[in-house]
Amino acid sequence: MAINKEQKIRMLKTMSKIRIFEDMLQKIYRDGKLDGHLHTSHGQEAIAAGVMEALSEKDIIFSNHRGHAHFLARGTSPRRIFAECYGKVTGTNKGRSGSMYLVDTKRGMPVASGIVGGNICVATGSALASSIKKDNAVTISFFGDGATNIGFFHESLNMASLWNLPIIYICENNQYGEATKREEHQKIKRISDRASAYSMPGITVDGTDVLKVYKSIKDIVDKARKEGGPTLVEYVVYRLRGHSAGDVGPYRPKKEEEEWNEKHDPIRKYKEELIKQKVLDNPEIEKIEDGLQKEIEEAVSFALGSGDPLAETVSKYVYSEDENNE
């Protein structure tokens, strides 16, 4: 499968943007200048970048509490996400969400779920709509390894398989469900093995290698679009940071963390690969990163300079038609 230079550079930019964005977010949070529950995707950036590269504009993506990466990779402006994390009126949800329930309807991203496994059934319904309407859209449901123990996972995969729905269930296996190591929350070795219980294809792929991520998903997306039918894709990664921004992960062995950070940081690996392939050289990469750093700093300034939502709007859109609001 050919991946052109433009795509390769775009994926690097996406991954770096996510990392720089979340480094900044985490720093501000630890300085005590940001509230909320912030779950970063350090170590998982290649999944968002590779998957989004394979999707078309009409596709629908259901994100989760660890969702900044999905939105940034889909093209949502860092300004709007930062503003949302600050609770500002210029945010993706005009300050109603904070970090966990981001939305970008213009990019096919409904409200993300802050409930682990909460979007799996809803995403299945989106694929059902596509199946009935025959609109050729593919639906993606992102969730973590922890969510595969929720009943909704089972109910949804069974239903999607039964009805041949055009959906891809993407498990970002970052090896920890909050503070619990995967071996302590499920016994199976490969999460994708569960696919066989639903007579659907299941694959496990190294999620720290963006080129592998893209190659693994591209054909699956095309097949779902043409023929329908679900697939369970497991990307194995490692959550390089804590569960949330305030979590320094005392429950994880230091050695394990160091090893993954040193050997499997998806961004470092990808930069080395691009240099090896002579797609980019070091100064070019630095230039890209400097540009992104400025973009993120500007996004923070934008957020800080934005206004708070107005108190009189607090009950708008509890219901779809405003006049029926109770």
Added chain:
Amino acid sequence: MSKYMYIEALRMALQEEMRRDKNVFVMGEDITRYGFGANRGLVDEFGPERVRNTPISEGAIIGSAVGAALRGMRPVAEIMFVDFIMIGMDQIVNQAAKMSYLSNGELSVPMVIRAPEGSEWFGGGAQHSQTLHSIFMNIPGIKLVIPSNPYDAKGLLKSAIRDDNPVLFFEHKQLYTQKGEVPEDDYTIPLGKASIKKEGTDITVVATSWMVKHSLEAAEELKDKISIEVIDPRTLVPLDKNTIIDSVKKTGKLLVVDESPINGGVQGEIVSAVLEESFWNMEFPPKRLGSLNTPIPFSGSLEKEVIPTKEKIKKEILNICSS
């Protein structure tokens, strides 16, 4: 106008709305072949794509209805008994109810969940006879409809399907075989408008769902002594408080009858909402009548102790009006 059973009125509403809008579809467990039968026969006209039998997976039924609704469909999901709705509770409370608000109205969830509730010697016992609608009054973002007769059932279901919000539509099992006049043409009843089922001057009885019939019978039996006004809110969210308040200002007395357990129930919510506006009009303390705070037992002799009956309603009315 011909008479139809409540279940037939529901079926008429579904059929008419499916003809009217191709985005409307129905799904649920065994809906083409088993159960109470509101969807019976629809598959012949609309096919299995729009009339879907589902696995026994209430989370996925409700959740996939949410997802389909987000994408412009208008699903009408049936949950076989309201008791089973608890399995999909997250999908209602955390997903469906939040989409419009969190997206500032950019997303809407035009879906209906239909489910039978209630008891009175249906013999279902503790997990098949509950009245659970009170729980949902406490969740902003969803609407709640509980029709008490065939005419209302058809008009309200059509409105619920056309509404852009998640609507819970709960049908008392005893009502399914009740007959009443139902027009065969297209009509809707707006959500949020109470119905005065019988006018009176001495006491206001607010009754819901199956309790409307009991209350009307009680009013008839007491008519020589007491002039009873019976009001059916028809929808609990939105709640038409004004119709009830106007009535209480006239009668000065209030009894609220609903089959939910009393603790934290609809009855208390209606009483307090009314009292805030009409406290000084009251001639007697308001009274709530609901199920005891007890699971529904199987034996008929025990069950009738738990749930409100015509006799209990009469007793309460007499107690209030004879003071």
